Amino acid sequence: MAKIHTHYDNLKVSRHAPQEVIRASYKALSQKYHPDKNPGDEKAARIMAVVNSAYNVLADPVRRKEHDEWIASEEWEVEWLESSNAKDGQLRKGGDAGDAPSAHKPRRARLMRDPRWWLGLVTCFVAGAATAVLLFQQPGMMPDALAWSGVQKPVSVLASTPPAAATPVTAPAEPAPAPDSWAGRGTPAIRTLGIAQLVVPDRVPDCSTDLQTLTAPGGEPWPAESAYLPGYPVGNEGAGMQVTINNSANASPVFVKLYDLERRANVRHAFVQPRATFTLDRLTPGKYEVHYQNVVVGAGKGECDSRQPAP
Structure with a gap:
């Protein structure tokens, strides 16, 4: 899992370090990077600013608790993202391996021999033919039935x-089209x-x-x-x-x-x-x-x- 950089890292202490250890580490770093001991050193000044910011947070119990909660939230988020990427990779590999043809031919042959399958096919054919005859006999019904605006x-x-x-x-x-414009275009996105x-x-x-x-x-x-x-x-x-x-x-x-x-x-x-x-x-x-x-x-x-x- 990717490491989250925290104020503990800036003070070079563990996350469960007591206040005595945090204070001692802060004093040691201050003696090393204090601007008075490093005049004109911009790098030391930047490091000292980071150390001061970290100590201000970790020395305050309330702000330290908030920082610990932020660390837990960020680590959970990174772990979730990494696990999601790993699962996506496994699914892609599984999809490639599962492209082999499955054994559907025996089942398809059984359906062809089933009389209920033939009865359903004939029923659909008869219903479609009856609907076509009804529409051709009553032309006025077709525009009302098919003129869907698509919006x-x-x-x-x-x-x-x-x-x-x-x-x-x-x-x-998009504005609704005319009642008979359904034949000239498809459903708009x-x-x-x-x-x-x-x-x-x-x-x-x-x-x-x-x-x-x-x-x-x-x-x-x-x-x-x-x-x-x-x-x-x-x-x-x-x-x-x-x-x-x-x-x-x-x-x-x-x-x-x-x-x-x-x-x-x-x-x-x-x-x-x-x-x-x-x-x-x-x-x-x-x-x-x-x-x-x-x-x-x-x-x-x-x-x-x-x-x-x-x-």
Whole structure:
């Protein structure tokens, strides 16, 4: 199974390490990578920022519990994707091996000798002949019986988003044809597209609830533009649905997770810059929840750090 990079890896401790071990590892790494001991070393500064972010999470019991739950969810998702791919490969191999002709010939011969089979065939033939005679005798009935417009009511595909209501949008149905136009064309294809939008409200950064980190959960820097987070699988790929994250009214970037209610797993992870929008497109139709969290960076991060007690 693919390894999930966590804050435990950043501090070089095990997932069940007590607070004493976490604190000792943090002090050792701080002495090695502190900017005062490495002036002008950008790599040491980046590593120190990652170490500080990891310690802020693991030193807080509540945030550490949330991080452990996130690790369990991500590992379950990766394991599910890998097992699904393995099953698909086995099914393809089994399908190739099962293409050999089966023994249907004896059964087909028995059906040919069964008088009930011949009786049913004759009954269908007689019924078809009677219907043809009836239609030719009453020409006025044929257009009414066969002039089906071929247009069904499209089914809307919605995305469940607790912070904001989703807006279903369906492709417009084709106009109904004339009563006798059935003979000139076939049944039109029905196409629907489910579109949902989440509008993130503007808010002042909350140091107690917002995500205070200069790096993504995997330890890498946040993307410079709105995009999917690298290192995370992009699941539920299809062509019937899309979800737009509208962060244009918010001065803070947001970390977004798209949660599949049927699979009970996160299928998309994205980072949306402030005053911007990002679309999670090419989704299979289904029921989803959009989970988002404001990210405190820059000046807001310094303000939150000044409010926290020194470790």
